[in-house]
Amino acid sequence: MPLLDIRDLTIHYATRRGVMQAVDGVSFTLEAGQHLGLIGESGCGKTTTGRALLRVLPRNGRIAGGEIRFKDRDLVRMREAEVRRLRWREISMVPQSSMDALDPVYRVGDQLTEVLTARGGMARRAARERAAELFALVGLSKDRLDNYPHEFSGGMRQRAVIAMALALDPDLVVADEPVTALDVIVQNQVLRTFRELQERLHLSVIMITHDISVVAETCDQVAVMYAGQIVERASVERFFREPYHPYTLGLQNAYPNLANPNQELISIEGYPPDLVEPPTGCRFSSRCPFAMECCFHEAPPLVEVAPGHQAACHRWQEVDLLRSLAKEAKTWQTQA
Amino acid sequence: MLRARLIYLLGRLAQMVGVLWVIVTILFLIFRLMPGNPLTAYIDPTFTAEQEEAVKRQFGLDKPLYTQYALYLKNVATGNLGRSFFQKEPVLDVLMDVFPNTLLLTVTSLVAAYAFGVVGGAFLAWRRGTKVEGAGILLALMTRAAPEFFLGMLVLSFFSFDLGWFPSSGVSDPGVIYDSIVEQLLSADFWHHLALPALTMAIYLQGLPLLLMRSNMLEVLDEDFVTMARMKGLPEWRIMLAHAARNALLPIVTALTVGIGYAVGGNVVVENVFSWPGIGRVLVRAVQAKDYPLAQGAFLLIAVVIVSMNFLADVFYSALDPRVSATKQEVG
Amino acid sequence: MVDVTRGAEVTVAPVAAPPRASRLLRPLAPTIDILKRDRFALAGVVIYAVLILVAIFAPLIAPHDPQVVMERDGLWLTNQKPSSAFLLGTTNVGRDIFSQLVYGARPALLVGFSAAFIVAFVGTVVGLVAGYFGGWIDNLLMRLTDVAFGIPFLPFVIVLVAFLGPSIWNVVLSMGLLLWRDTARIIRSQVLTVRERAFVQAAHISGASSWRTMFLYIAPNILALSFLYGTLAIGWAILTEASVSFLGFGDPTVVSWGFMLQDAYVSQALARGAYYWFVPPGVCIMLAVMGGFFIGRGYEELLFPRLRER
Numbered sequence: 001m002p003l004l005d006i007r008d009l010t011i012h013y014a015t016r017r018g019v020m021q022a023v024d025g026v027s028f029t030l031e032a033g034q035h036l037g038l039i040g041e042s043g044c045g046k047t048t049t050g051r052a053l054l055r056v057l058p059r060n061g062r063i064a065g066g067e068i069r070f071k072d073r074d075l076v077r078m079r080e081a082e083v084r085r086l087r088w089r090e091i092s093m094v095p096q097s098s099m100d101a102l103d104p105v106y107r108v109g110d111q112l113t114e115v116l117t118a119r120g121g122m123a124r125r126a127a128r129e130r131a132a133e134l135f136a137l138v139g140l141s142k143d144r145l146d147n148y149p150h151e152f153s154g155g156m157r158q159r160a161v162i163a164m165a166l167a168l169d170p171d172l173v174v175a176d177e178p179v180t181a182l183d184v185i186v187q188n189q190v191l192r193t194f195r196e197l198q199e200r201l202h203l204s205v206i207m208i209t210h211d212i213s214v215v216a217e218t219c220d221q222v223a224v225m226y227a228g229q230i231v232e233r234a235s236v237e238r239f240f241r242e243p244y245h246p247y248t249l250g251l252q253n254a255y256p257n258l259a260n261p262n263q264e265l266i267s268i269e270g271y272p273p274d275l276v277e278p279p280t281g282c283r284f285s286s287r288c289p290f291a292m293e294c295c296f297h298e299a300p301p302l303v304e305v306a307p308g309h310q311a312a313c314h315r316w317q318e319v320d321l322l323r324s325l326a327k328e329a330k331t332w333q334t335q336a
Numbered sequence: 337m338l339r340a341r342l343i344y345l346l347g348r349l350a351q352m353v354g355v356l357w358v359i360v361t362i363l364f365l366i367f368r369l370m371p372g373n374p375l376t377a378y379i380d381p382t383f384t385a386e387q388e389e390a391v392k393r394q395f396g397l398d399k400p401l402y403t404q405y406a407l408y409l410k411n412v413a414t415g416n417l418g419r420s421f422f423q424k425e426p427v428l429d430v431l432m433d434v435f436p437n438t439l440l441l442t443v444t445s446l447v448a449a450y451a452f453g454v455v456g457g458a459f460l461a462w463r464r465g466t467k468v469e470g471a472g473i474l475l476a477l478m479t480r481a482a483p484e485f486f487l488g489m490l491v492l493s494f495f496s497f498d499l500g501w502f503p504s505s506g507v508s509d510p511g512v513i514y515d516s517i518v519e520q521l522l523s524a525d526f527w528h529h530l531a532l533p534a535l536t537m538a539i540y541l542q543g544l545p546l547l548l549m550r551s552n553m554l555e556v557l558d559e560d561f562v563t564m565a566r567m568k569g570l571p572e573w574r575i576m577l578a579h580a581a582r583n584a585l586l587p588i589v590t591a592l593t594v595g596i597g598y599a600v601g602g603n604v605v606v607e608n609v610f611s612w613p614g615i616g617r618v619l620v621r622a623v624q625a626k627d628y629p630l631a632q633g634a635f636l637l638i639a640v641v642i643v644s645m646n647f648l649a650d651v652f653y654s655a656l657d658p659r660v661s662a663t664k665q666e667v668g
Numbered sequence: 669m670v671d672v673t674r675g676a677e678v679t680v681a682p683v684a685a686p687p688r689a690s691r692l693l694r695p696l697a698p699t700i701d702i703l704k705r706d707r708f709a710l711a712g713v714v715i716y717a718v719l720i721l722v723a724i725f726a727p728l729i730a731p732h733d734p735q736v737v738m739e740r741d742g743l744w745l746t747n748q749k750p751s752s753a754f755l756l757g758t759t760n761v762g763r764d765i766f767s768q769l770v771y772g773a774r775p776a777l778l779v780g781f782s783a784a785f786i787v788a789f790v791g792t793v794v795g796l797v798a799g800y801f802g803g804w805i806d807n808l809l810m811r812l813t814d815v816a817f818g819i820p821f822l823p824f825v826i827v828l829v830a831f832l833g834p835s836i837w838n839v840v841l842s843m844g845l846l847l848w849r850d851t852a853r854i855i856r857s858q859v860l861t862v863r864e865r866a867f868v869q870a871a872h873i874s875g876a877s878s879w880r881t882m883f884l885y886i887a888p889n890i891l892a893l894s895f896l897y898g899t900l901a902i903g904w905a906i907l908t909e910a911s912v913s914f915l916g917f918g919d920p921t922v923v924s925w926g927f928m929l930q931d932a933y934v935s936q937a938l939a940r941g942a943y944y945w946f947v948p949p950g951v952c953i954m955l956a957v958m959g960g961f962f963i964g965r966g967y968e969e970l971l972f973p974r975l976r977e978r
C-alpha cells in the first residue's frame with residue numbers, strides 16, 4: 001500500500017470570470033521514502049495540489065472531486081477537526097516564500113516552540129531543547145533562536161522553515177519551491193542540507209519546483225504538470241534519459257543540462273491556456289510544435305509508455321522523431 | 337538592540353521638544369501679530385495714555401518683539417503661563433483645576449472606543465462577505481460622519497431629557513466638591529456624570545479603530561504566515577488571536593496617535609455640549625472672552641497632550657514591533 | 669482619515685497606456701464601472717448631485733426666507749410643530765426650519781469644496797516637492813508636517829477664526845493651513861516609490877529638468893491620490909465648519925447646518941424634545957460627509973484594485 005495515493009483529484013477556484021479548473025483529474029502515488037518531484041511552470045496547479053494535501057486552499061478554492069488517500073484514509077472526505085490533527089504531525093510543508101512564512105512579531109525560536117507545544121504536546125522546556133536540536137539539524141546556531149525573522153538572512157529563514165517542517169517528525173514533507181527565492185550559491189547550500197536530511201531521516205518528500213536541476217538533485221521520481229494535469233510520470237533516470245511528452249522535451253531545453261552544460265537554452269513560446277475556459281483537446285496543443293489535427297480536439301490519455309513510465313501524448317509512439325526535432329531551436333520558434 | 341531602541345527613542349524625544357518649540361513660537365506670533373491689541377480686553381477705554389503705557393509695561397509689551405519672545409520662551413519653559421485676565425489667577429492653576437476632568441473623559445472614552453473597535457473590527461473581518469459585515473461598516477461610517485456635538489445632542493436628549501437616566505451637564509451634582517482625584521474617581525456621582533459625554537466620544541471615536549482593524553485583519557489573514565499557521569494545524573482561535581490580530585493591531589497603535597488628536601479636538605465640542613468643565617471648555621470660553629493668556633495656555637496644554645501622546649504611541653509601537661528599532665524608520 | 673487609506677505603503681498602478689479608440693472616454697470608463705458595481709459609491713454621487721441641485725435652486729425650493737420671522741396676524745409663529753405650512757416647524761423665534769435646512773446646503777458645499785481644494789493642492793505640492801527633491805528640503809517639509817500634526821486642529825481653527833473675524837472664508841483658510849498634513853505625508857511616500865520607476869529615471873537621464881520631470885512624469889501618477897484625499901477633505905471641512913458654528917464662532921449672517929444646531933442647542937430644543945429641529949441638520953451633515961467617504965472609498969478601489977477582491 002503506497003503512503004499517498006491521489007486519484008482523479010480536481011480543484012476549482014471561484015474567480016470573477018468563472019470557475020477555474022486549477023487541478024483537473026490528477027492521479028499519482030507515492031511510496032514511503034520516495035522523493036517525488038512535481039514539476040511545471042507557475043500556475044500549472046503544483047502548489048494547489050501540494051496545499052490540497054493539507055486541505056489548506058485559498059479562500060476561493062475547493063476540492064471538487066477525487067480522492068487523496070493518505071495511509072489509507074481519504075483526506076478529501078475527512079472532517080475538519082480530524083484534518084487539523086493530521087496537519088504537521090503527519091504531513092508538513094515548506095512553503096513557497098519562507099520570507100513571509102514566519103510571523104514577523106515573534107522570535108523564530110518561539111515560533112518553533114509554539115508548534116512543539118501546541119501541536120506536539122511538549123512541555124515548554126523540552127520544546128526549547130528540541131528547537132535547539134532542530135536548529136542544529138538544519139545548520140543554524142542555537143544562539144539564533146532568540147532572533148526575529150527580520151534579523152535572519154534569506155537562507156537562514158529557509159533553514160528555519162525547514163526545521164519547523166521537521167519539528168513533529170512528519171511522514172510526508174511537501175516542499176514548495178523551497179529555494180526559488182534564494183540566490184544561487186545559497187540555493188545550493190540549502191538544497192544540499194535538504195538532501196542530507198532526506199537521506200538521514202528517511203523522509204518522504206514531494207518537491208514542488210519549476211527548476212529541473214532541483215529535481216535532478218533531490219528526487220527519485222518525477223511528475224510533470226501542465227495546465228492542471230499530469231502529462232508525464234517517470235523515474236528521475238527515465239525522465240532525463242527518455243522523456244516522452246513534448247512539454248517535458250521543451251522543459252529540458254529551457255534549463256541548463258547537467259550532462260551538457262554548453263547546450264543552447266531554448267524556451268517554449270506562448271503561455272499556458274486559460275483554465276477558466278480550457279481547450280477541448282490536449283492542453284499543450286496551442287504551444288506544441290508537434291501538434292496534429294486530433295490534438296486540438298481530443299485529450300490524450302495518460303498511457304503506460306514503458307514499465308513505470310506514463311505520458312499523455314497522441315504521438316508518443318513517434319518519440320524518437322520528436323526528441324531529435326526538439327533539440328533544434330527552430331522547431332520551437334514561430335508558433336502561432 | 338536595546339541600544340538601538342534607546343537611540344531611536346532619544347531621537348524621537350528630541351523631535352518632540354522641537355515640535356513643541358515651533359508650536360510655542362507659532363502661538364506667540366498668532367497672539368502678538370494678529371490684528372487687535374491683545375490688551376483691548378484689559379484696558380478700560382477710560383484709561384489715559386499713561387495708564388495704558390503702564391499696563392503695557394506690566395505685561396512687557398513695550399519691549400522689542402525679540403525680547404518679548406525670549407521672555408516668553410523662558411516663562412513657558414518654567415511653567416509660567418501668565419495670569420488670566422478675568423479669573424485673575426495664574427493660568428496654570430486655572431488649567432490644572434480642570435485638566436483632570438479632560439484627561440479622565442479622554443482616557444475613558446478612548447479606552448472604551450479602542451477596545452470596542454478592535455474587537456468589533458476583528459469580528460467584522462471574521463464575518464467577511466456577510467450582511468453583518470456590510471451593516472457594520474455602514475454603521476461605523478455613519479458614526480464617523482456625524483459631528484460629535486450632534487451625537488452628543490442625540491445622546492443628551494434621549495438618555496437625559498427623555499429617559500432621565502443621566503444628568504445633562506457638569507461633572508458632579510450641585511454642591512458636591514471633591515478633595516482629591518482619588519475621591520472623585522471613587523464616587524458614583526462622578527461616573528454618573530461622566531457616562532454620557534464619554535459615551536458620546538466613544539461612539540465617535542470607535543469608527544476609526546473598527547474600520548482599520550477590519551481592513552488590517554483582512555490583509556493579515558491573507559499573509560503567508562497565517563496560511564502557515566493553518567497548515568501547522570494550530571487551533572483557529574490561536575491563529576486569529578496570536579497571529580492575525582497580533583499583527584493587525586500594530587497599525588492600530590499608530591492610529592491611536594491620530595485618535596488622540598481627534599479625541600482632544602472632539603473634547604472641545606463634547607465638553608461644551610455637556611458643560612463638562614475641562615480644557616476644551618476653558619479654551620472656548622477664554623477665546624470668547626478674549627482672555628488671551630488663558631486661551632494661549634489652554635491651547636498649549638492641548639498641544640502638549642497631543643505631542644506627548646504621539647510620542648507615547650511611538651514608544652508603544654517600537655515595543656510591539658521588533659522591526660522598528662532595527663530599521664529606525666518612521667512609521668506613519 | 670487613516671481608515672480609508674488602509675496603509676500608506678500601497679503603490680498605485682502606473683497610468684497604463686491608453687487604448688486608442690476610447691481615448692476620450694478612458695478616464696470615465698473605470699469610474700462608471702465602479703459606480704455600476706459599488707452601490708456605496710453610487711449613493712455618494714447621488715447625495716452630492718442632490719446637494720448641488722438643492723444649493724443652486726435653494727430660493728426655488730425653500731418656501732420661506734430662512735432669516736425672516738414667520739408671522740400671522742402680527743403674532744410670531746414661534747416653536748411651531750411640523751405642519752404643511754412649516755414642513756419641519758419653526759424655531760423659537762419663528763423662523764422656518766425647512767427653509768434654513770435648504771439654504772444650509774450652500775455654505776456646506778462652499779466650505780467643503782473650497783477647503784478640499786486647498787487641502788489637496790497644498791498637500792500635493794508639499795508632498796511632491798519633499799518626496800522629489802529629498803535631502804534637506806524633504807527634512808524641512810516633513811518636520812513642518814510633524815508640527816502640523818502636533819497642533820490641535822479644532823482649537824487652532826477656533827483661535828484663528830476668533831482673531832480673523834467670523835466668516836466662512838476664515839474657517840476655510842484656517843483649515844487649509846493645517847489639514848494638508850495627511851495628504852502631504854501620503855503623497856510624499858507615493859512620490860518616493862514613483863521616483864524610482866524606470867520611466868521617471870529615463871526622463872531624468874534623458875535630460876529633462878527637475879521641474880519638468882516632477883510635473884510631467886511624477887505628478888500624473890499621484891494626482892489620483894490627491895483627488896482621493898480631496899474627496900475625504902470635503903467631509904472634514906463640512907464637519908469642522910459645523911463644529912466652529914456650533915461653538916459660536918461661525919458667521920452669524922450665514923445659515924449653516926452647524927449654526928442651526930447651535931441655535932437649537934442654546935434655545936433649549938433638547939429639553940423640549942424638539943427633535944424635528946435638531947435632527948434634520950445633523951442628518952444632513954452626516955449625509956454630506958458620508959457622501960464624501962463613499963466617493964472616496966469607490967475611488968480608492970479604482971486606485972488600489974487589490975482591495976476589490978475583499
